[in-house]
Amino acid sequence: MALFGLGGSKSTVALDVGSGLIKLVEMDHSKGDPVLSRVAITPVLADAIVEGEIMDPGVVSDAIRGLLRTAGIKTKKVVVAVGGRDVIIKKIQVDRMKESDAMEVVRWEAQQHVPFDIEGVELDFQILDPNGEGLQMDVLLVAAKRDLVEDKMGLLAQAGLEAGTIDVDSFALHNAFELNYPQAMDGVVALLNVGHEVTNVNILDRGIPLLNRDLSVGTRMFREDLQRERGLSVEDADQLLQGYEMTPDLQPSVQNRGDEIAVGLERAGAFLQTASRAGAAIQHVFCCGGGARIPGLTDVISQRVNVPVQVASPLQRLETKAGVFDTLNADEVGPLLMLATGLALRKN
Ligand SMILES: Nc1ncnc2c1ncn2[C@@H]1O[C@H](COP(=O)(O)OP(=O)(O)OP(=O)(O)O)[C@@H](O)[C@H]1O
Ligand SMILES: [Mg+2]
Known part of the structure; x- marks a missing residue:
């Protein structure tokens, strides 16, 4: 299912245009099973994208052009997604x-x-x-x-590209999970995508998306907590957030923001119980996005919602061409590639 599609070539290039990072994934489909053949990531200037809305298309399209150039991508046709509250x-x-x-x-x-x-x-x-x-x-x-779709197409046009397919965020996530965590297609599970500004909550019942919500919590808020409450610089805050250890500086923010995410998840779960299958409760939570690896975050959420919460990576079962992660740490960037990988699983 896609909102718009052209169809055609042997490999798919997908772009996940986030408010913190633009992620590019190229997937080779020529051998039957998908093979990840290229990954590139570039930061977006602060405030060029706010809550999914592109405030400065010039800055964003330049970043996209630069990303394709450094990745050596020649194709003009890319897969992108729309999401947020204007997608039902x-x-x-x-x-x-x-x-x-x-x-x-x-x-x-x-x-x-x-x-x-x-x-x-x-x-x-x-x-x-x-x-x-x-x-x-x-x-x-x-x-x-339609505005959402047209804005995305306009952005691509400005970067000299065209949309091969316009997908929906939650379907792309779903596809990446189906391949990498087939167990996520059993029972009622929640997929959390903790991004820079937004955390997407998707609840699946036996693989069918039942509910999607966006919470206004992301790595940016954690970073601002550390700046405001602990007096840390942006660089020091990011280093802690992208590190591997819980520290006294990190602890309060992770606890508070983690609780906020958990409450959002609980509310979504409660809504689900009243609106749909009686008695269906979330059994497992998978967490991806750039915030998934914040030290201690999955533990805080798990303690509150009382079900297992695990960090998920699209590289779990996906075959990857040699050399793709020569300059990137696959364990560190894996979780933030979930959406782009799901998009690239489509044969464009
Ligand atoms: N290895 C890493 N390199 C860069 N940023 C990282 C890394 N690991 C975690 N991060 C954090 O992840 C954030 C980006 O995550 P992600 O790409 O999921 O968000 P986004 O898609 O840009 O945001 P949103 O979906 O909210 O618009 C960065 O702002 C940074 O705080
Ligand atoms: Mg994102």
Whole structure:
């Protein structure tokens, strides 16, 4: 499922344009199983992207151009994603019919479920039980504000690129998890993507995305805590946050922000219990993004929600071409490549 697609070549180049880092992943699809063939990462100037909104397209498109140049990428076609509160994912039920007839009905139904003008929306859907016998079928509806899609395409155009596919964040994460942690497709699990400004919460029930929420917590807030409360410089704060040890300086921020994330997760879980399957509780949490490795964070979340929380990397089961991580530490950058890897799993 994708909001927009062209299709074609043997390898896919994906860009995850975050507010802290732009991540590029190239995946070779020529051998059947995907092989990770290139990775490149570049920082984004502070405040060029705020809460997903691109405030300074010139700065961001220059960073993208530079990234492609240093990575030696020639292709002009890339896969990107949209996400956030202007993307709605919802499981709905409609009368059973052929997929080719369903778009019109889904569009009609979508008007009840999408809180913005349906005329300004890109829609897609997937029938979840295509071989079911019942009179009704489960359909996963995806709606994204067209502005969001157009802004992304505009950004790419400014960087001299075009969108091969525009995916949705939570589907890309889902695809990366399906490949690397097939056990995440059993039962009810939460995927947390702790980024620079935002933590995405995705809850899956037997692999079907039931709920996605964004919490306004990310590595930037941890860093600001350390600057404000401990008097640390940006560099010293980042060094602690990207390090391996819990220290007295780190402890209070990790405890407070970790609790904040855990509360967001608990709320999402509670909403899920009332809104959908009675008794379905989150059984396991997987954590990715640049904040996943903050020392002690997964422990704080785990203590509060009382289920196992583990750091997840898209390199867990993915075959990687020799040399890809010659200049990068795979253990350190792995977790922040989850979304870009999921995007690159699509054959563009
Ligand atoms: N090895 C690393 N190199 C650079 N930054 C790292 C590293 N490890 C962790 N980080 C932290 O991860 C952050 C970026 O994480 P990530 O790429 O997941 O966020 P983002 O996608 O840019 O942000 P958002 O999704 O909120 O817009 C950086 O701001 C930094 O604090
Ligand atoms: Mg991100």
